[in-house]
Amino acid sequence: MAEELTPETPDETEEPIKQRKNGLYQGVSDELAENMKSGWADTELHDLRPIAQAEQTAARRAALSARFPGERLVIPAGNLKTRSNDTEYSFRASTEYAYLTGDQTHDGVLVLEPAKSGGHQATIYLLPRSNRENGEFWLDGQGELWVGRRHSLTEAEKFLGIPAKDVRELPAALKEAAGPVRAVRGHDSGIEAALTDKVTAERDEELRVYLSEARLIKDDFEIAELQKACDSTARGFEDVVKVLDKAEATSERYIEGTFFLRARVEGNDVGYGSICAAGPHACTLHWVRNDGAVRSGDLLLLDAGVETTELYTADVTRTLPINGRYSEIQRRIYDAVYEAQEAGIAAVKPGAAYRDFHDAAQRVLAEKLVEWGLVEGPVDRVLELGLQRRWTLHGTGHMLGMDVHDCAAARTEAYVDTTLEPGMCLTVEPGLYFQADDLTVPEEYRGIGVRIEDDILVTDDGNRNLSDSLPRQADEVEAWMAGLKG
Numbered sequence: 001m002a003e004e005l006t007p008e009t010p011d012e013t014e015e016p017i018k019q020r021k022n023g024l025y026q027g028v029s030d031e032l033a034e035n036m037k038s039g040w041a042d043t044e045l046h047d048l049r050p051i052a053q054a055e056q057t058a059a060r061r062a063a064l065s066a067r068f069p070g071e072r073l074v075i076p077a078g079n080l081k082t083r084s085n086d087t088e089y090s091f092r093a094s095t096e097y098a099y100l101t102g103d104q105t106h107d108g109v110l111v112l113e114p115a116k117s118g119g120h121q122a123t124i125y126l127l128p129r130s131n132r133e134n135g136e137f138w139l140d141g142q143g144e145l146w147v148g149r150r151h152s153l154t155e156a157e158k159f160l161g162i163p164a165k166d167v168r169e170l171p172a173a174l175k176e177a178a179g180p181v182r183a184v185r186g187h188d189s190g191i192e193a194a195l196t197d198k199v200t201a202e203r204d205e206e207l208r209v210y211l212s213e214a215r216l217i218k219d220d221f222e223i224a225e226l227q228k229a230c231d232s233t234a235r236g237f238e239d240v241v242k243v244l245d246k247a248e249a250t251s252e253r254y255i256e257g258t259f260f261l262r263a264r265v266e267g268n269d270v271g272y273g274s275i276c277a278a279g280p281h282a283c284t285l286h287w288v289r290n291d292g293a294v295r296s297g298d299l300l301l302l303d304a305g306v307e308t309t310e311l312y313t314a315d316v317t318r319t320l321p322i323n324g325r326y327s328e329i330q331r332r333i334y335d336a337v338y339e340a341q342e343a344g345i346a347a348v349k350p351g352a353a354y355r356d357f358h359d360a361a362q363r364v365l366a367e368k369l370v371e372w373g374l375v376e377g378p379v380d381r382v383l384e385l386g387l388q389r390r391w392t393l394h395g396t397g398h399m400l401g402m403d404v405h406d407c408a409a410a411r412t413e414a415y416v417d418t419t420l421e422p423g424m425c426l427t428v429e430p431g432l433y434f435q436a437d438d439l440t441v442p443e444e445y446r447g448i449g450v451r452i453e454d455d456i457l458v459t460d461d462g463n464r465n466l467s468d469s470l471p472r473q474a475d476e477v478e479a480w481m482a483g484l485k486g
Helices: 030-035 054-067 095-101 153-160 167-176 189-194 201-213 220-242 244-249 252-266 279-283 328-346 356-371 379-385 474-485
Strands: 072-076 082-084 109-114 120-126 164-166 181-183 275-278 299-304 316-321 425-428 431-434 448-451 454-459 462-465
Touching (some): 072 095, 153 164, 220 252, 220 454, 220 474, 275 279, 299 448, 316 448, 328 425
Antiparallel strands (some): 299 316, 425 454
16 A cells, blocks of 8 residues: 655644645655646546436435524534544445435535525535645645545536535634534534534434434335345345355355455445354354354354445345255244244334334244243233343344434334334344353254344335345245255
8 A cells, every 4th residue: 555745744744735945745856846736637527417316315405404494504424534543444424414415425514504585505515626736636645646536516516416615614614604503413523613602412413313214214216225235135145155165164254255245346335244143153143253163054144235335225134054954943943033024024014003013023933932932921921021032132123224223313203103104114133042051942942043134115005025035935045045056
């Protein structure tokens, strides 16, 4: 990895790039600095088309404007975060910002300023093209020579359909601004500092909650993106099955890397850390170390999702027999979870209570645990006391969208205590987990974990399983695996 030029003295690291009499920067002559200013072709793009979701982002901004009339609204994308020394994590724009703009560049800020005629004037503040006169282009570590071309502000306006200005001018403008202000916090400390005496935590939280609840019902563009994410995820699962023999020779990391390749080729990234849990690791709900052995005869619990280039993610889980065939006890547990998921999916429909699918799945699992003699019935008593949770552990699902656990800031009455409506998308993912050291269950159960998860869209007349291209029933899973290994 190339290392950018460094200032002559440590105390100049925070100064703007500027020319010096004895050379601009260490190892850079005045002649070279002057030479680098000129001789560059005009690369302005003139044939840009608006982003595919321009109509949708405009509608989202209009709804936001109507909710907070007369108030300045500030929504940052966020800044780069250091991973180690002078390297950064891959940037992922804040969900709120990307949802309202379709833009994904770091340091961007959307500002909705109240208009005298009513409503708001939206402006997107972005970093402009790198300055070639002062050397920023090639001497700054985030200059375009180092990290790639940025859109000009004119290009950004055409591309996003929002007037664009230089973000470096925004902090001063916000400090001078009058009137009520709300901001989305936690993404840009510089913007927050400029608003210190203008915002309150309570008012800002109301903005965050609104933007979370606005995403509960997906528009047509979002539904198409979620379908795309599920389709790519299904192909990623197929990729994994084809290389299970190589994973056996290495570790769970081979599975993780195989799925990641599909995510990067067809999307932006994985939507969350892939859980590639073989054997007893399947009993750890968020097993993301992925450094364990992959052994024939064990199960692989693969919980993974592709995030599309527009930042919508799938969230799918399959529990697969590594050798292609479930053992008798594995199938018994798997079939119980499958039956529970079927009951949960059937409960997803317009007008149903959000909690219904969880209750339906938990009842099936409680019935199985009583039937197997692992907990004393009757089933209603088990459910009332929550005794099944020793082995079911988690809720049966969550909203899905740009965040894998989408709409997380929504109020309880708007989320878990609401009724389902067409356009909502959620996961249904029951599981049973028998820890390797659980002495309350027979030894043959210990170390087996099973989860089955699909992404379910609420429709006008019921639901649609967006991830149904992946088989779920045990016989179908075995046949599917045999065909891929073929």
